[in-house]
Amino acid sequence: MPDVTERCSVAVIGGGVIGSTVAWTLAEAGHRVTLYTDRAVEQSTTWVAGGMLAPWSEAWPGDSGLLDLSLASMRAWPGFAARLEQDEHRVITARGSLAVAADEGDVADLHRVMAWLEARGEPVAPLSRREARALEPGLAAGLRPVFQVQDELAVDNRATLLALRELAVRAGATIEQRRISSLASLPQDQVVVAAGPWTSELLPALRVRPVKGEIMRLARRSFSAPPPRRIVRGWVRGRHVYLVPRPDGMVVGATQHEAGFDTTVTAGGVRDLLADAEAVFPGVADYAITDMSAGLRPVTPDNIPLIGRVDDRTLVAAGHGRNGMLLAPLTGSAILAELDGQPLAEAAAAHPRRFA
Ligand SMILES: Cc1cc2nc3c(=O)[nH]c(=O)nc-3n(C[C@H](O)[C@H](O)[C@H](O)COP(=O)(O)OP(=O)(O)OC[C@H]3O[C@@H](n4cnc5c(N)ncnc54)[C@H](O)[C@@H]3O)c2cc1C
Missing domain, CATH: 3.50.50.60 (FAD/NAD(P)-binding domain)
Structure with a gap:
């Protein structure tokens, strides 16, 4: 050494x-x-x-190593963000997240995640339909809310x-x-x-291999429903979608494909993201699409x-x-x-x- x-x-x-x-x-x-x-x-x-800074709602049963690492970093984020925000930079855009499901299979998957997190003593709280509608009135009526995490952040x-x-x-x-x-x-x-x-x-x-993800940015128009105030994680017929608040709209993500270094935004990617986002938050249909992009997650x-x-x-x-x-x-x-x-x-x- x-x-x-x-x-x-x-x-x-x-x-x-x-x-x-x-x-x-x-x-x-x-x-x-x-x-x-x-x-x-x-x-x-x-x-x-x-x-998203979402160690709990990104977790998967059994992945304790990644969750422990993520929690250690999450503890450092409030101080880190405060330093970044010292000079006019506005970094944090939302606090708290809701996990919601579209059908029975999605509910079962989310319950498995919640049970594992609860067994570890993590701060996830069950979420009723009434509570979810009170927190986020723009959620689709037929959704099945499962849990919320107050300590997650969006930046x-x-x-x-x-x-x-x-x-x-x-x-x-x-x-x-x-x-x-x-x-x-x-x-x-x-x-x-x-x-x-x-x-x-x-x-x-x-x-380290690239794993492609497509994502879109939506801006609120004068007559659109307000964006969610928390991160909304939707499990929609086996696919995952998230809505991450921004002051003027939201980010909707993300697809996941093994496609080498390809960063083409595909018609199928746009279709899936919009369909899943609308199933969770119908008001997205009135938003303007301002950005569609694809990135490469570096995965081990x-x-x-x-x-x-x-x-x-x-x-x-x-x-x-x-x-x-x-x-x-x-x-x-x-x-x-x-x-x-x-x-x-x-x-x-x-x-x-x-x-x-
Ligand atoms: C669609 C999508 C959504 C995501 N959402 C989230 C999220 O909500 N929350 C979260 O925590 N993470 C999220 N991620 C993951 C996160 O974006 C990545 O883990 C993170 O950005 C990786 O950062 P990095 O600095 O390692 O890589 P990069 O941001 O790719 O930076 C690598 C840099 O290395 C430079 N470089 C490469 N090779 C060379 C070279 N030979 N010489 C000089 N420079 C070089 C490149 O120019 C680049 O600037 C998301 C990823 C994707 C694709």
């Missing part, structure tokens, strides 16, 4: 939420950081995301990314827009690869990210799958702790050596 207790020069590769958080965290701690990023900000996965992913980059620069980091094709050619003492779905191009021994074989040291000079912070926004604060702290030679116990499950 190198002597890295001295502040050192660090190259961070990747300017999405993960690389930008790492760059900010390390620069604030006194490291000399250069953030390299090759694509325009709009081409990162982070720009496309929905912005504006784009405002978050811009704020992170600005704070990184203010803390002393330099941003260079260029593609890195060889880690050996970089002059810095230490290198952190945070290249999202492109990570395996730089570190072929680590398996066990759905847990790769955060930690790969060799004496190289660290990785990648593979955050469906939860990169949520896991950003923990990732920044874990990479700083690794550089300081004192790995964070909370991030142990994400260490890349588990695949060695």
Whole structure:
């Protein structure tokens, strides 16, 4: 293990939420950081995301490792958001989430999720039809509400990314827009690869694959029903849809396909998203579509990210799958702790050596 207790020069590769958080965290701690990023900000996965911080309603029975990691990061989010919001950036767009089902099969699936979370003592509360209608009057009449989580948050992913980059620069980091094709050619003492779905191009021994997700942004018009005030997670005949509030509308996501690096927005993707969103919240039909995009979730074989040291000079912070926004604060702290030679116990499950 190198002597890295001295502040050192660090190259961070990747300017999405993960690389930008790492760059900010390390620069604030006194490291000399250069953030390299090759694509325009709009081409990162982070720009496309929905912005849910939803460790409980994203959880799946049995995935305790990912849930524990997500909860550790969720605990850091209020302080993280407060720092991002210091200078005019408005990051948090909603608090609380509702999980609703369209048919019997969806109800059964959601009950399984709720039972598992309750058995772990997590803060999920059953939700009656009357309570759901009182909280969100725009929900479809025939829906079957199952549970709510008051502590989940939604953030504006784009405002978050811009704020992170600005704070990184203010803390002393330099941003260079260029593609890195060889880690050996970089002059810095230490290198952190945070290249999202492109990570395996730089570190072929680590398996991070792209999983395509299509998503749309809708704006409220003068006569539209108001958007939901909480995140609404709908399970609609076996498919999942979510509505994430924004001040002027909502984000509706997301499809999920294994399609390599393809980011085409397909007619079928638009059709499915709109049909499922309307089944949950009929008022969406009056909204204007302002943006349709597709992004590539960086996914590892066990759905847990790769955060930690790969060799004496190289660290990785990648593979955050469906939860990169949520896991950003923990990732920044874990990479700083690794550089300081004192790995964070909370991030142990994400260490890349588990695949060695
Ligand atoms: C449709 C969709 C919805 C989502 N919704 C949510 C959500 O609600 N909540 C949540 O927590 N997560 C969500 N996610 C997941 C989240 O968006 C990702 O986990 C996260 O954005 C990954 O961030 P990243 O920084 O690792 O990757 P990216 O944002 O893709 O950034 C990688 C960066 O690396 C750069 N790069 C790559 N290779 C090189 C190279 N060789 N040289 C220089 N630069 C390089 C790229 O230019 C890019 O800037 C969603 C994802 C999708 C697709």
